[in-house]
Amino acid sequence: MYYSYCFATALLIIATLVPLIRHDSWVFRVFEYPRLQKLTLNVLLLAAGLIFYAHTTTNWVFIVLLTLNLAYLIYQVFPFTRFGKQQIIKSRFPSGDKNISLLIANVYQDNKNSKAYLNLITECDADVILMVETNLWWQQQIDVIGERYPHQLKIPLENTYGMIFYSKLELKDGSINYLVEEDIPSIEVDVQLRSGQWVKLYCLHPQPPVPQENPRSTERDKEILMVAKKAKECKLPVIVMGDLNDVAWSYTTQLFGKVSGLLDPRRGRGFFNSFNAKYFFLRFPLDHIFCSANFTLTGINRMQSCGSDHFPMCVNLQFDPPADELNEEPEADREDLELANEKINAAT
Known part of the structure; x- marks a missing residue:
C-alpha cells in the first residue's frame, strides 16, 4: 500500500510540473486542464501521508513535496476563487440600454x-x-x-x-x-x-x-x-x-x-x-x-x-x-x- 501511495504522489507532482514545459503536444497541454482535480488529490494524499505514514522517516520527503505542490496549486487556483481579486468590477448602474x-x-x-x-x-x-x-x-x-x-x-x-x-x-x-x-x-x-x-x-x-x-x-x-x-x-x-x-x-x-x-x-x-x-x-x-x-x-x-x-x-x-x-x-x-x-x- 505504501508503494502505491509513493507512486501516486510521484505521478501527481509530475502532472503538476508537466504544463511548465511549453510544448504544443497534447501530452503536455492536457495536464493544464485538471487543476482542481490535482489540488483535491494533493490534499487527500497529504492527509494520508500524515495519518498513516508519518512514522516513516523517508515519507517526510513526500510530505514536504506534497506541501510545496499544494501551495503551488493553491497559488494557481486562487485568482478564480471568490477570494481572488475581481478583474472586472460589478456594474455600477441598473440594467438599461447600455x-x-x-x-x-x-x-x-x-x-x-x-x-x-x-x-x-x-x-x-x-x-x-x-x-x-x-x-x-x-x-x-x-x-x-x-x-x-x-x-x-x-x-x-x-x-x-x-x-x-x-x-x-x-x-x-x-x-x-x-x-x-x-x-x-x-x-x-x-x-x-x-x-x-x-x-x-x-x-x-x-x-x-x-x-x-x-x-x-x-x-x-x-x-x-x-x-x-x-x-x-x-x-x-x-x-x-x-x-x-x-x-x-x-x-x-x-x-x-x-x-x-x-x-x-x-x-x-x-x-x-x-x-x-x-x-x-x-x-x-x-x-x-x-x-x-x-x-x-x-x-x-x-x-x-x-x-x-x-x-x-x-x-x-x-x-x-x-x-x-x-x-x-x-x-x-x-x-x-x-x-x-x-x-x-x-x-x-
Whole structure:
C-alpha cells in the first residue's frame, strides 16, 4: 500500500510540473486542464501521508513535496476563487440600454434535446446567442426563434464545428472567417447596443489538443492569439465569446488576456466550470466570454444542463467607459508579445 501511495504522489507532482514545459503536444497541454482535480488529490494524499505514514522517516520527503505542490496549486487556483481579486468590477448602474446579455451554448452535435435549449433561450432571454457544434438539424430546430432574433449568422456543419448566431440587436459588417483551418469557422461582427453604441464581437470554437481531434495545440493557440491581436487593435469596445477548448488558467488563455487586454469575469468570482456536464469530477472552465475594460459585469451564470456535455453560460455586461480606470486590465510585456507572434506565425 505504501508503494502505491509513493507512486501516486510521484505521478501527481509530475502532472503538476508537466504544463511548465511549453510544448504544443497534447501530452503536455492536457495536464493544464485538471487543476482542481490535482489540488483535491494533493490534499487527500497529504492527509494520508500524515495519518498513516508519518512514522516513516523517508515519507517526510513526500510530505514536504506534497506541501510545496499544494501551495503551488493553491497559488494557481486562487485568482478564480471568490477570494481572488475581481478583474472586472460589478456594474455600477441598473440594467438599461447600455447592457448586453450573451448566451454561449455548446449543444453537442449528437444531442437531440432541442426543446431544452428552446426553453433555456426563453429563460435566459439573452440579446445575443451563440450555439456551437450545430449542424443543419440543429439550425432547423432553433430557427423557430427567428422572429425574436431577426439578426442571424449561420454556418451549420457536420464536423462538430458549426455555429449559429442569433441577435435581437442590430448587426453590421458580419463575416464568417476561417482564420487557421479551412473547416473551422469563426465569426466577427459589430453589434449595436440599444444606446446606439457599437461593439465588436468575435465568436470562436477552435479544436482542442486531444488525440482524436488534433494532437497538438498549435492551431488552437494560433487562432486564439490572432483574435487577441485583432481585439487589441480594434477601436470599438470588444467582446470575445465561445468554446475555446482551453481552460481559463492555461498559459495560452493568460497570454490571450495580456495580448488582447480583455477581462475575464470569472476572476474573483468562481470557476463556473462548463465542461464536462456529465461527469462532476471532470469539470473545467472551457466556455468563455471576455470583454474590454470599458465594460462592467451585471451578471454571470452557469445554466442548467440541456443534454450536452457542456453547460451553457450566460453573461450580462454593461458598457461603462469610465470603468476602464477601475478594472484590472492585463498588459503584455515584450516577452509576451514575442511569444504570441511566435505562435501566430507557427507552421500549421
